[in-house]
Amino acid sequence: MIDSIWLFALAALATLFAGVSKGGFGSGAAFASSALLALVMPPAAALGIMLPLLMLIDVTALPSFWRRWSWPDARLLILGGLPGVVLGAVLFTVANDDVLRLLIGAVALTFVLWRLAPYTPSRHIEPGWLGGVAGLVSGFTSFVSHAGGPSAAVYLLARGLDKTTYQSTTVLVFWALNVAKAVPYGFLGVFTAETLLAGLWLAPFAVGGTFLGVWAHRIIPERLFFGVTYVMLTLTGAKLIWDALV
Numbered sequence: 001m002i003d004s005i006w007l008f009a010l011a012a013l014a015t016l017f018a019g020v021s022k023g024g025f026g027s028g029a030a031f032a033s034s035a036l037l038a039l040v041m042p043p044a045a046a047l048g049i050m051l052p053l054l055m056l057i058d059v060t061a062l063p064s065f066w067r068r069w070s071w072p073d074a075r076l077l078i079l080g081g082l083p084g085v086v087l088g089a090v091l092f093t094v095a096n097d098d099v100l101r102l103l104i105g106a107v108a109l110t111f112v113l114w115r116l117a118p119y120t121p122s123r124h125i126e127p128g129w130l131g132g133v134a135g136l137v138s139g140f141t142s143f144v145s146h147a148g149g150p151s152a153a154v155y156l157l158a159r160g161l162d163k164t165t166y167q168s169t170t171v172l173v174f175w176a177l178n179v180a181k182a183v184p185y186g187f188l189g190v191f192t193a194e195t196l197l198a199g200l201w202l203a204p205f206a207v208g209g210t211f212l213g214v215w216a217h218r219i220i221p222e223r224l225f226f227g228v229t230y231v232m233l234t235l236t237g238a239k240l241i242w243d244a245l246v
Helices: 005-022 029-038 043-065 071-094 097-116 129-145 149-158 163-187 193-219 222-245
Strands: none
Touching: 005 029, 005 043, 005 193, 029 043, 029 097, 029 222, 043 097, 043 163, 043 193, 071 129, 071 149, 071 163, 097 129, 097 149, 097 222, 129 149, 129 163, 149 163
């Protein structure tokens, strides 16, 4: 599956990128790693390689944010996200590679538009059904493309959480959703011996990227990171959609 030095270098870069983002720098852009890998391998294989690595990143990042999350918000997003995971699994059973490419590409471009659009959230909204809906969307998009961040972010930003509480809550939520996704991924054959072996080789990049993200969270302006991310996601998303349609 990763049978050349160039493909391994691309996978290592994608994994490092995911670790940096989920480690606290990049605010939800970790899913770009799956989009990048989907350019050079079947989308299901890209998702299968990345999920164990994302789970490893979650475990590595959790101690830095332990008990600093907003549990009421995390609970709503997780409870809403579980049905979203089920919906994603149902779609996965009937979708071919081109449908998955189209979904991943569309989510990538939507993410860029969402981040670039002017948005002034209503602060301190009360948790309730909105959290459940945001969780549902997050669970679904997370299952089909590891891209559950945007809908969860819209809800959490509207809650007016401070920076650390926001990051801690997202780490907890997506740790739980990633664990939930692992079971249907296994039944659907997303995990194979090849994807697990590839993940083993890429694990050091996941851990290293997480610690790098914690450091970058304090040192480097995010504008530079997002500038590169938006360009990469736009090109990658457009290419995936083109491949799916053509």
